[in-house]
Amino acid sequence: MSTVKRKQQLEGLSEKIFLDRYAWKDADTNNAKVGDVVLVLTKDDPKFPTKEVGEIVERSGRTVTVKTRSGELVKSDVEKLTLNIEKTPEEMWDRLAGAMASVEKTPELQREWTDKFRSILDDWKLVPGGRIAAGAGASDELTLFNCYVIPSPKDSRGGIMETLSEMTEIMARGGGVGINLSSLRPRRAVVKGVNGSSSGAVSWGGLFSYTTGLIEQGGSRRGALMLMINDWHPDVADFITVKQTMGQVTNANLSVCVSNAFMKAVKEDLDWDLVFPDTTEPDYNEVWDGDLDKWKAAGRKVNHYRTVKAREIWHTIIESAWKSAEPGVVFMEYYNQMSNSWYFNPIICTNPCGEQGLPGWGVCNLSAINLSKFYDEEKHDVAWDDLATTTRYSVRFLDNVIDKTPYHFPENEANQKKERRVGLGTMGLAELMIKLNIRYGSPDSLEFLDKLYGFMAREAYLASAGIAAEKGSFQAFDAEKYLLSGFMKNMTEVYPEVGEAISNQGMRNVTVITQAPTGSTGTMVGTSTGIEPYFAFKYFRQSRLGFDEQFVPIAEDYLEAHPGEELPDYFVTSMDLSAKDHIRVQAAIQRWVDSSISKTANCPNDFTVEETKELYELAFDLGCKGVTIYRDGSRDTQVLQTEKKEDKKDTPLKETAEPAAEAAAEAPAAPAVNVAPSAPAPAAQAAGGVVDKQYKKRPQVLRGATYKINTPFGMAYITINDLNGTPAEIFLNVGKAGSDVFAMAEALGRVCSLFLRYGDHGEKVELLIKHLKGIGGSGAIGFGANRVESIADAVAKALETHVQQSAHEDHAPAPIAATLALEDFESALNAELKAGGVAPAAPDAEADHGHGGHGHSHSSATSRDLCPSCGSASLINIEGCKTCGNCGYSRCG
Incomplete structure (x- = not known):
């Protein structure tokens, strides 16, 4: 047992999040007794429940009385309680340190690393990913990986159903899923086996989305899904605009995979061919996996569907993102050029929040260093030595997760052992920069970020090389090819000692660094999330735990210490920044991230389509791997907002799909997470009851x-x-x-x-x-x-x-x-x-x-119905069949 001093006290929403998501649960709530601290359901709503922390003060049979932290007495059945074995973070840290050290080879090493892991977990210096925190040492069944990418579906009914089954199984166990739909033939393409035509890749995406909406993880968390399509696919325009049809693909984030050639065509106003493999090729069903370059390299035939202007597709993407923050864009060809796995495992999709590009059967293995804990007040600087130690220990912590987690698909285990991919990220960046009096987004901040994240990347890579010398490199490691990736060329140019270490010792992990959103864990810890600036210094947060008012402690402390003063200009919020400032920060950090980043460029409501276009192209030019904007007010509902609506009890904000990568409740689209504040649209105000609640009762006769x-x-x-x-x-x-x-x-x-x-x-x-x-x-x-x-x-x-x-x-x-x-x-x-x-x-x-x-x-x-094939109002009854007069679609019965 660790001798670290116990000092952590959680309050309010922080305590709720800890007890609800990460503390070790007692599955048998009938064990509840007087004196237990529990979460009690105070509003039993299937979509918008409210839970409060309290202590059981009375029990009679299955009925308990809970006194909440606010003093309210709530009667409840024991089944509606969340009963925890762990009550404090210290108990969780002890569990996690022991679990991660248990895979070391000798008892001596296990004791050594239990203490070392416990030292970096203490005081939230390292905040493990949500699945790790909830499952490690608590269950042999729960996966410790947040998210997965599964291979693109085989282009057949059986293949699609197999992908659906894999997706469902992963989500049911708490994981989010990414799927690239580009392997599926386009709409109206011939399907010889049934003498018919395909409904298209987008329609099957709708099936995956619908199923995601049915899955509840852990009883209250919905599944999380990312759908992607490549820029050459004939259905790309339908994919971009699908969410503009009410009710379509509502439970997935969408992103378009864009190539360098496409971006060149956009800039030079060139034609762009939409193509798909010839499905009559003899080995199509066995060989085709969605990789068009590999298909072409093998000399197989490709069918041309149509030629469009690249700018037409690009404008459709930009306009849709401007309207509703989707789709995001992933510069997938550039991503693979930079990827350390370029020579053996191509990236095909990202996880639901977009920060982790993965191959088929790849997984997210995530934790975050809390940078707010590394401020040296005496020197008014970063505590560099402490940060170096924490970074090195954290890499080993995540590497041990790979050997500790249970694997429910042998393909996941085989892939992860082949590449041992880990993703060490950060939270608390904005808080650290405020402590250092550095304005987020300023020229000085870009210089600071380059130094900070370069330092952490160097330490992380040296740590992985050191572990490789002790335990061996990942199975697919080839030093010569590994060092030729775009990322490693940059790394070794600035830090040649990293290249020397890898050449001499090997490399334990194919990738080491990922910048995830950390929305829930960051909120629990009480610091800024991911690499984002603060959303606001006072805001309201709607989640499955209820509607909570939040104050940022560092801002509150400053105002208390300086009465009558305003916050200095280095106290900057998300909406204080220009959209280009957001992108410049993302690009500065991306230089030192071998995977990707979950980041949103927040824009004011009057931000134009043309400005959105400039922003997306700036992201590509600066070397970002993906980009998403959120224009203030472009969505009807938001998880975070700066004003409290008076009728929250009656019309709670809709909670968006909440990926297992911790907080995708704040993710409009990959690679985005934090949603900006907005005033409701006038129609929404009147129709939704946001302004007034007086509903005129209907008389018997009107x-x-x-x-x-x-x-x-x-x-x-x-x-x-x-x-x-x-x-x-x-x-x-x-x-x-x-x-x-x-x-x-x-x-x-x-x-x-x-x-x-x-x-x-x-x-x-x-x-x-x-x-x-x-x-x-x-x-x-x-x-x-x-x-x-x-x-x-x-x-x-x-x-x-x-x-x-x-x-x-x-x-x-x-x-x-x-x-x-x-x-x-x-x-x-x-x-x-x-x-x-x-x-x-x-x-x-x-x-x-x-x-x-x-x-x-x-x-x-004559009454006409909607045609499910072409969507026009042309479906009529003819001789017992429904027939479309526009496209010829027919369905009998």
């Missing part, structure tokens, strides 16, 4: 009018009912019951009604018309003022008509039947019955009631 409007999907019957003379609800009846159009129309009506009946905003109807009017789909119907672009556009037109008619009436609204032509009475009656809570009989919209009151033929009013 009256209004039903409008009959032809749309591209068939005849729509739009009922608008009034409350106190103002539209209060909308019902839509379009298409056959059971069709996608019918379901979407009903959903649109419900959302509009919800919007109209919240609060007292007097311009709601005008706002709704403004946002719905002119929305276009795959077709339109009518001409001039009667032209209808979509169902949403039809609702806007009906609302406009309704408001105009109401403005000229000086009496109460007439009964619904009196406002309509006789031929529409059946539909009107059904709508009134529905409004009164009685289920109506569905009208036959396809038949148009046998009338031509609007001058349209029977065929023009």
Whole structure:
């Protein structure tokens, strides 16, 4: 047992995170007894639960009473408690030190390294990755690796299902997954075996995303997924824009793998060919794995699909990133040129947060040095000697993880033993720089970062070479080829002693350094996360533990010590920096990172598409391996924010997918993690109840009018009912019951009604018309003022008509039947019955009631559904089959 002085005390959210995620759990909550410190569920919501720390003060049978830290008494069933074996960080540090030292060869070495590991764990100098902290020494079943990349799926139904099974198994055990979809044939490509055509790589990505949303890790953490596609794939444009369709691929981060040749084509405005291997090649099914260069080098045939301007694809990427922070970009060819595994194991994808590029069956093995603990106050400098020791010990700590973790896939074990990849990173950088009075992003800071991260890289590589001399190099090590990687050329030019050590002693690990987001562990420790500046010095954080207000201690301490003063300019937050400052910092650190970096370039709301383009190209020019921006306000919901919304209990922020690499709840896309603050959009304010919560209860009877409007999907019957003379609800009846159009129309009506009946905003109807009017789909119907672009556009037109008619009436609204032509009475009656809570009989919209009151033929009013192949509103029933008049798709039954 270590003799290190016990001094660590956690409070507030830090204590909650520790007990919830990293402390050793007692699986049998029936062991709970009076006096135990537990996490108790205070809000039992499947998506937004709230937990509090407290002490059990009474137990009767299975019911316990917990007194929370705030003094509240909460009654709970023991099943809803989180009961821990470990109550303090010191107990966890003892466990981790012993577990990691246990793989050393002799009892003497085990004792030596238990003490050494315990010394760097003390006071959070080394903060292990989440899986290591939770599993090492606590379970022989839990993986100690945060994330995985699995090989690109084989281009067959069986291959896709096999990848799905592998992904599910990894996620169920707590790991995030990265998948490159480029091995899957493009949409409409021929599938000979079934005499049909493929639905495309993006549609299968949707399957992986959907499954990810179903998986809960540890009972509350959703799975984490990264999907990538290469720039030559014919489906690349669909991939870039897929999230612009509501509900598509909602549980994955997206990134495009970009080559040097593509970037050259962008800069010189050249053509770009979209291609895919010829699937009729005899050995296609056995050989094709998504590596196009290898396929071409073997002399196999490639089919040309189409030629586009490279700038068109690039602009689509930029515009989409500007709109919603996705997709990110990974400069994959450059990544492989820099990679130490270039000669035997190509990088094909990254983990969900983007900081770790990996080959197929590669894993993330992560921990972070807390730089805030290495400030020498007496010298006003970095405590360089202590940092060197901690760095060297930390490399051995992570190398031992490789031998300690259980492997659930033999392919993972074989690959990791072949390359022994580790990822030592940092947290607390921003706090250290504030202590040193260095402004993050300034020219001085870039010089400091080069010195700091170069120093750590040198120490880490010398440590790995030293371990290789003792225990042997990774299996695929070849000194001559290893030293030819782009990264090692830079390393040995600045630090020739590293090259000499590797040549003489070998190298234990193919890579050593990774800069992960460390969102949860950094928050637990109470310092800045990853390499990011502070998000803000006071903010609110929504997570699966609840909604918590956070203060940055270093800023709070300064203001207490200097009453009446403002924070100096070296107290800089994420949004204080220019986007280019973010990229310059990333590039300065990337020079000394052999893997990659999870980093976001935060931009103001008025940041333009053209500025986004300049930023992405600057990242490439400066040698970054990937880039993602977050434009303030470009997403409706955020995990971190600077203002507390009054109704958080009623409308909590949506928590984004939370990768196992610790904190991807803050990751908009790879390689990004920290999300900037934003004010809600006006529509979101009104519709979501962010501004007011007064919901007008519906009376038993409402009256209004039903409008009959032809749309591209068939005849729509739009009922608008009034409350106190103002539209209060909308019902839509379009298409056959059971069709996608019918379901979407009903959903649109419900959302509009919800919007109209919240609060007292007097311009709601005008706002709704403004946002719905002119929305276009795959077709339109009518001409001039009667032209209808979509169902949403039809609702806007009906609302406009309704408001105009109401403005000229000086009496109460007439009964619904009196406002309509006789031929529409059946539909009107059904709508009134529905409004009164009685289920109506569905009208036959396809038949148009046998009338031509609007001058349209029977065929023009035919209800159409959405085609799952081309997406147009062209799917109609013909002789018992659904057939698309646009692309020819057909489905019977």
